Amino acid sequence: MPVDIKNFLTHFFVTGYPLIYGADASIILATVAILFVLTYFKKWKWLWTEWLTTVDHKKIGIMYLIAALLMMFRGGVDAILMRTQLMLPNMHFLGPQHYNEIFTTHGTLMILFVAMPFIFALFNIVVPLQIGARDVAFPYLNAISFWLFFFAALLLNLSFVIGGSPDAGWSSYPPLAGAEFDKGPGENYYLLSLQITGIGSMATGINFLVTILKMRAPGLTLMRLPLFTWSVVGACILIIVSFPALTAALALLLIDRVAGAHFFTMLAGGMPMMYVNLFWIWGHPEVYIVVLPAFGVFSEVVATFSKKRIFGYTSMVASIMVITVISYFVWVHHFFTMGAGPGVNSFFALATMAIAIPTGVKVFNWLFTMYRGRIRITAPMLWTLGFIPNFAIGGATGVLLAVAPADYQYHNSYFLIAHFHQVLIGGTIYGMLAGMYYWWPKMFGHRLSEGLAKHAFWWFNLGFYICFMPQYALGLMGMTRRIYTYPKGLGWGPYNFIATVGAYMMAIGFVLIVANVVYSAFYGERDTTGDIWDARTLEWSLPSPAPHYNFAVIPHVDRRDAWWVMKQERKEGKTTLDLQQEPIRPIHMPNNSGRPFILGVCFFTVGFGFAFSWYALVVLGFLAVAVLLLVRSFEYEDSHYIPVEEIKETEAAYGRL
């Protein structure tokens, strides 16, 4: 082989690590297997018409869910590799560079490609059904959001085997992440994939805020909205007001890197601290974006499985909105040590502590809802109960971190690592899993096995404490984050060993969750009623899975927990009223379209081009995007009507007519 071609190839493909060759092999094998299965079972057409081109919010939600679980697997493997490396002092399992790459992709994946798609999965699956709507406000845009996320995730994951992965941490601070200290395409991959998925997230935020404000069923006033939907309102507002800061920060850093500008270098009047500032203007609201929907899930689950209405509905709504606003005023707590001065640090320390108040209100309301309720311990309820002590500890350590002078002691130590995993896993991930178990029957028409779910929960929950409690101690003993190994004789060994055992237990928990998904697809109890939990909100008035138009007739709502009240009144014989009071009329639905998928491919091309500074690809990609937007602008036939006969047939098949 000529030398320069060989040179190019060894730089293009990452070489030299056995683990990477393993990844190469498994990517190729998995791709071949998928292609084979699709071709063998003649599923290509089905895949395209039913999934890749769909604009149905329920299917988009399911795709988000699958992607989130896959990415959780990838991020989890990263976590296991890191914990294995840290298990004993002076380990040589991962090298320093490889360790840097792994914690960077782990953090980036977990926040942007696990937590975000997981909440979007539930937004999509639940919100329209809860508010009595037939789709989101902009179904086509919704599909675009998904495909941008999907191809951004692909781009980031590709970096591991092609070109080299980012290695400057998930926060990617310059100057470390600048062109001078971080050559090669790795950081560009990071910048571009976040930028692309950011466009999608922004669109999702707008889409769901508009959906909730404008498309509620008649009578469903804001103060009658289910609390999950309320939490989505909060998350969407935060998305809309915070993502622009990330967009700006990433764009400026990209210009620095590829065009030699000096926004964030000390040369020519630039200022790296400005990146840190912009990053966390987004970064802090981001953690509330992912935890608010989890709060929403807990509110629904606690009420349903205590057979009581939620305690203090109004204060719940108020606390969601207060959290939404205050969480925008706390970002400096991520860089107290930057030394912005006592005035700045005091203000942001106080604002941070203030968040504990509305959060505390919510925790007490959940407890009071359970008080004297008829509690059923099901899988969603287990994760909810597991969440409460987690969040109490995570919240308490958060307040400790908010004490600015004290933070100088444990900033960027394992104390911090333990704290944020406690709230991100114990809050967001527990919440999303609770939501997944809770709405699974609504998505697929069968429930997940309770037995397996209990095993998974206990492995995961106990593993969590065994993994992360020792890390608080490690932090106080001086172990800093992002170090790939440590010497003997510091007393860190035993704690790290225990932590790694805990991580393995969590991995077993995750495997059991996936096993449950597979097992229940075959043996899970079918849901024939549509209301398998005897729940309270409108989505449970529909059959499971819901027909693609959701509601044959849009329901009229006249109070909170409309479905529950209606069931009670029917039982007492007070009313024979049905949700379906009006005659069925033809239903107006959006058409499927292949363009969102292709748009994703185009943005992927742009991102890949930027990563390697191959500008021909960038231009080509952008041109294709422009053409696709133009085509859309002149599309007049983008919807159709479902005739009454077809609706009647579908409803009859569900036994509802």
Place this chain on the structure above:
Amino acid sequence: MSSPDEHMRSTHREHGLGVPIAGFILSIVLTIIALWLDQQGALPRDWLITVVLGLAVIQIAIQLFFFMHVTESDERAWHIWLLALGFLLVITIVAYSMWIMTFGAEAY
């Protein structure tokens, strides 16, 4: 899906294409002015920053009135609250970032 095409038709009936095109041209002109002022280098630095910021505020107004039609709605004006929140947060970012970036240079 409440018929979006009806809605489209009604806004078109009210404005035609003139308003968005005027807004488009105005916002391009403002951008060019900002770039030109910067490239000229005639204004002192503080003035330059002030003027460019002023132009940015006008851009916001153009977005709101020419493209988003903030003043036209037959329903309750929900968006006023959201706009107020938006303004509060934008001002927050700018003012607080300036405060943070002084690194305690103000007197204590």
